[in-house]
Amino acid sequence: MNEITSTWLNFLQQQQLPSTPAPFDASQSFVAPLTDLGLIALTGEDAASFLHTQLTNDVQGLSVEQARLAGYCSPKGRLLATFLMWKTGDTILLQLPRNLQATLQKRLQMFVMRAKAKLADVSDGQVILGLAGNAVAATLAPWFPALPTKPYAKIDNSHGTLIRLADAESAPRYQWITSPDIAIAAWPQLTQNLPATDARRWRLTEILAGVPQITTLTQEQFVPQMINFEVIGGVNFKKGCYPGQEIVARSQYLGKLKRRAVLARVAAMDVAAATEVFSSADPGQPCGMIVNAEADSASHSVCLVEIKLAALEDGGSFHLGAADGPQLTVGTLPYVITDVTASEQPA
Incomplete structure (x- = not known):
């Protein structure tokens, strides 16, 4: 940890952010420091x-006015990481969980070779x-008089991205990416207009938005389509090869997809990613897995x-961790959720 990071983290410690989970209310705006995220x-x-040959999305067509989701797969087509990526000037940035960053950066570096x-x-x-929240636009006006008007649009100025x-x-x-001083x-x-909270409430909004994040517990568990990643724009089927591309494409075009991601709520706390889910219609084997989870009250998690x-169609109840676990x-x-074909890919 360098001096710049220490200054910011020491500042946050003095702010005494809430330590208890709170539900997300769309009518209540907030700001959260996302200290659990890293940047490559x-x-x-x-x-x-180089990145275009490694990730599931189009990197060469990425403009400075946009951000994109992208995945990094194993040769077997299983996700090792999911990124938010954007371009500022001549620099491409990849955002991912900080505890995955060192490993993923080292793996990508292995394939740079002569590039x-x-x-x-x-x-x-x-x-x-x-x-x-709806109060964000007016609150950000001193730094960003005009805001990005649609999802994954981006603005850069002297105050950051x-x-x-x-x-x-x-x-x-x-997301506002800026310097610690700013x-x-x-x-x-x-914080006069936006109550400050910790990163858990932000992660809750990611889940409510249906945006998955691969973590250390779920690496190599999912082909992108299993977590709806191509539906939300994280896969481009027109681009060239990347690790696992053949398997990802085969999953898309050969037969009906058999697994997807859904939203659910459960009366349990501290629900861990990769926890298995069971159906009462077939209790002998798991039918699913938790991708991401966050508490939204003192007793429930989303x-x-x-x-x-097939389990969704069977009509059974779903349970966390075991057939008799919390429902x-x-x-x-x-x-x-629709099956995206190559001709339907966004530009």
Whole structure:
């Protein structure tokens, strides 16, 4: 940890952020320091072409006005990581959980070979703030008079980078990536209108938005389609090869997909990713797995659950951890799941 990071973390300790989980209410805006996220920066004239051969999404067509989701797969097509990526100037940035960063950066570095591309950990020089709710636009006006108007649009200025993300329960969400000095100076004004909370509430909004995040517990568990990753724009089927591409494409075009992700709520706390889910209709074997989960009250958690479509059709009840475990109540995703064909890929 360098001096810059220490300054920001010491500042946050003095703010005494809430330590208890709280439900997300779309009418209540908030700001959260996302200290659990890290950033890998790629520079060099071959940075885009190199990443294009490694990730599930189009990197060469990435403009400075947008961000994109992207996955990094094993040769077997299983996700090792999911990223939010964007381009600022000549630098491409990959955002992922900080506890995955060192391993993933080292793995990517192995394949650079003769490409003119350099990878660097820039997490310690940047602050990532998550902001959600209808009060965000007016609150950010001193730094960003105009905000990105649609999900995954991006604005850069002297105050940093602002990215709009997928809405959660119709509430807009943004990430502000800036320097510790700017974040510390802005904090008192931000928190006048936006109650400060910790990263757990932000992760809850990610789940409510139906956006999965691969963690250390779920690496190599899912082909992208199992967690709806192509539905939310994380896979481009027109681009060239990348690790696992053949398997990902085969899953898309050969036969009906058999597993998807759904939203669910359960009367349990501290629900861990990778916990198995069982159906009362077939209690002898798991039918799914927790992708992400966060508490939304003192007794309940909201989950993104990867599950067999056949189990959803069987009409049984779903249970956490065992056939007699806490029952999950399946909810409604904020998007419609469709099978994306190559001709339907967004530009």
